[in-house]
Amino acid sequence: MEKFYHIPVLLKESLENLDIKENGVYVDVTCGEGGHSEAILEKLDGKGYLICIDRDKKILEIAKKRLSKFKNVSFYNLRFDDIKLALQQENIKQVDGIIADLGISMFHLKELERGISYTDELSLDMRLDDLEELTAFDVVNKFRENEIADILYRFGEEREARKIAREILSSRPIKNAKGLADLIARVKKERTRNIHPATKSFQALRIFVNKELKILESFIPICADILSENGRLVVISYHSLEDRIVKWGLKELEKEGKGIVCTKKVILPSMEEIRKNKSARSAKMRVFKKVSGVKNE
Numbered sequence: 001m002e003k004f005y006h007i008p009v010l011l012k013e014s015l016e017n018l019d020i021k022e023n024g025v026y027v028d029v030t031c032g033e034g035g036h037s038e039a040i041l042e043k044l045d046g047k048g049y050l051i052c053i054d055r056d057k058k059i060l061e062i063a064k065k066r067l068s069k070f071k072n073v074s075f076y077n078l079r080f081d082d083i084k085l086a087l088q089q090e091n092i093k094q095v096d097g098i099i100a101d102l103g104i105s106m107f108h109l110k111e112l113e114r115g116i117s118y119t120d121e122l123s124l125d126m127r128l129d130d131l132e133e134l135t136a137f138d139v140v141n142k143f144r145e146n147e148i149a150d151i152l153y154r155f156g157e158e159r160e161a162r163k164i165a166r167e168i169l170s171s172r173p174i175k176n177a178k179g180l181a182d183l184i185a186r187v188k189k190e191r192t193r194n195i196h197p198a199t200k201s202f203q204a205l206r207i208f209v210n211k212e213l214k215i216l217e218s219f220i221p222i223c224a225d226i227l228s229e230n231g232r233l234v235v236i237s238y239h240s241l242e243d244r245i246v247k248w249g250l251k252e253l254e255k256e257g258k259g260i261v262c263t264k265k266v267i268l269p270s271m272e273e274i275r276k277n278k279s280a281r282s283a284k285m286r287v288f289k290k291v292s293g294v295k296n297e
């Protein structure tokens, strides 16, 4: 049977903005099932080198198999703010380009044992790696009502957070992701066509248990240290909380004279891409280029 992988978002734009040179060294810090990585390796055409990173061991194994025909690639099961550990292992000090395609893959939405899918009856975990002890199950079953409401509001911008938290408290124990998704669907008044009512709450819990925003905040300044002159950082984000961190993180690097933000206007997918791939609809791409000694106000 043919294998269907996650469709890489803004692929053409990613390759163009990484400005790939055949002999260059690149890092895909969110390798996932390897969609962007495969396209980068094809462009490198057997020369250059690619380092693939993902915090999820399981998905990295899929990428390893998919990319096994390439020799100029290595894989690291790390969080991307630990990118320097991979470079140390490879004895590489600087790289020509870094791509971060944030969030989760279709693989995570289909997988029925991690509690990320709304139909998962086996789990309510939501962790992408096992470095954190706290799971989404712990949050919904052990946290106080106001703590749950704050998480849903802060990390999901869920306007009905208080109401959902109240219902969670009175329906405990919440055993699995399906139980939680059904509860939210029952409680929520606001409806958006084609979007599951639990989308914002699931996003909030996932971001919270995986410390996604904190990791992203510390990752951006590290990139400026390891990019070579004219090296590019390309970041694709999928919601406003991530995009805000990327936008201000890149602006700060520019202010510090470490380079320039190439995307004064954010890059968005075309209508054609969104029509073919629904997951691209909220994507936003921002690009930074390292240029030493630029004076910026």
Ligand SMILES: C[S@@+](CC[C@H](N)C(=O)[O-])C[C@H]1O[C@@H](n2cnc3c(N)ncnc32)[C@H](O)[C@@H]1O
Binding pocket: 006, 007, 008, 009, 029, 030, 031, 032, 033, 034, 035, 036, 037, 053, 054, 055, 056, 059, 078, 079, 080, 081, 101, 102, 103, 104, 105, 128, 215
């Ligand atoms: C949108 S998917 C990437 C899809 C990939 N670009 C492709 O085309 O197949 C995001 C991936 O990033 C990984 N990820 C999320 N946060 C991460 C982090 N802080 N460090 C490393 N990997 C992370 C997830 O496990 C997931 O596999």
